[in-house]
Amino acid sequence: MLKVSKNPNYTGEVCELFSKDAAQATRAFHQQIEGYTPTPLVSLPNLAKQLGVKAILVKDESKRFGLNAFKVLGGSYALGRVLAEHLNMDISEIDLKTVASKLEKPLVFTTATAGNHGTGVAWAAREMAQKAVVYMPAGSPQASVDRIRGLGAECIVTDVNYDDTVRLANQTAEENGWMLVQDTAWEGYEQIPTWISQGYMTMADEAVEQAEAMEEGLPTHVLLQAGVGAMAGGVLGFLADRLGADNFNAIIGEPAAADCIYRSGLAGEMVNVTGSLSSIMAGLACGEPNPVTWPILRDCSHSFMSVEDKVAATGMRILGNPLKGDEAVISGESGAITMGMLYLLMTTEEGRAHAEMMGLGEDSVVMLFSTEGDTNPARYRRIVWEGEQAL
Numbered sequence: 001m002l003k004v005s006k007n008p009n010y011t012g013e014v015c016e017l018f019s020k021d022a023a024q025a026t027r028a029f030h031q032q033i034e035g036y037t038p039t040p041l042v043s044l045p046n047l048a049k050q051l052g053v054k055a056i057l058v059k060d061e062s063k064r065f066g067l068n069a070f071k072v073l074g075g076s077y078a079l080g081r082v083l084a085e086h087l088n089m090d091i092s093e094i095d096l097k098t099v100a101s102k103l104e105k106p107l108v109f110t111t112a113t114a115g116n117h118g119t120g121v122a123w124a125a126r127e128m129a130q131k132a133v134v135y136m137p138a139g140s141p142q143a144s145v146d147r148i149r150g151l152g153a154e155c156i157v158t159d160v161n162y163d164d165t166v167r168l169a170n171q172t173a174e175e176n177g178w179m180l181v182q183d184t185a186w187e188g189y190e191q192i193p194t195w196i197s198q199g200y201m202t203m204a205d206e207a208v209e210q211a212e213a214m215e216e217g218l219p220t221h222v223l224l225q226a227g228v229g230a231m232a233g234g235v236l237g238f239l240a241d242r243l244g245a246d247n248f249n250a251i252i253g254e255p256a257a258a259d260c261i262y263r264s265g266l267a268g269e270m271v272n273v274t275g276s277l278s279s280i281m282a283g284l285a286c287g288e289p290n291p292v293t294w295p296i297l298r299d300c301s302h303s304f305m306s307v308e309d310k311v312a313a314t315g316m317r318i319l320g321n322p323l324k325g326d327e328a329v330i331s332g333e334s335g336a337i338t339m340g341m342l343y344l345l346m347t348t349e350e351g352r353a354h355a356e357m358m359g360l361g362e363d364s365v366v367m368l369f370s371t372e373g374d375t376n377p378a379r380y381r382r383i384v385w386e387g388e389q390a391l
């Protein structure tokens, strides 16, 4: 159920693109968006006791701008940077509400998405009075399609997997002169994905600030989930610079069906996973690492994990049904994988051996990012109410 590998290529080297200084610019951009407020960092003291760690801190991204996921942080920052460049302005001069009046006509932004990124791009485009065309892979849930259309974007479901849908969006953008805002990179397409990952640093910056003000204090262990690794890389890059890479243990987790970062970690170079990439963790079902953030994951992660879907389902049930006195966190499949990982590491014989290797124990302050809420509400109920994907 759990595959765990220590990172043989750890160097602790930090990356300038994802420094604490770079995070200041992204946080300042997000702070001026109407309705901005840091999402809660929830402490679960009773669960920490139960699992044998000092503290568990969960960043609840279901509360992000009412969009039920963190992803808008990246899409909005990238749109802001694109518009700033287009208008020859500095990002600090971009005002979301008035930027459209400076353009002759709205730009068209396009992207491929498993759901959350496209929601963020559609929302940001609407906030800035621009247009968005969003492509989704075969089998995408109707709830996500409806959410994106409800934000005023065009949404097209393709008949291919996520990575092929990205290629299709790219091709359509080139043919129509649209601006591709993709949350992964490839050779020759790095600038926008870099801005997107920088946007995610706001979440980490808030979390560190919040932890510092809490008695639990700064994390000794940070568990991060990865699809292409754009979020994990941005957050880890920031934390490595802010806290010192050697001062905490970073553990990256993925679904077994799409564990490209796990395999890359073992190989020490980017490895793709192909096929249907089928997992309940829709946001993590990506088979090709993001080359912009891969070097950070290679240099600053301590361990990589590849886990079955039921691990994430277990995390959803734990977060949604807390011990008495702890707060509930509504966490979706891609959001809850790290809680499932922590639970298995601390409660199973197989897990404990790995936990020891990671130094996870009674002095550990564990930080998790519940990156989405119940973005697929029907499946959320099947898992949490009806017990689908039992351990």
Ligand SMILES: Cc1ncc(COP(=O)(O)O)c(C=O)c1O
Pocket: 069, 070, 071, 114, 116, 117, 183, 225, 226, 227, 228, 229, 230, 231, 232, 282, 283, 284, 286, 334, 335, 371, 372
């Ligand atoms: C909820 C959620 N968590 C995590 C991720 C992982 O992000 P990345 O693809 O940058 O690794 C995604 C990606 O869509 C997501 O939707």
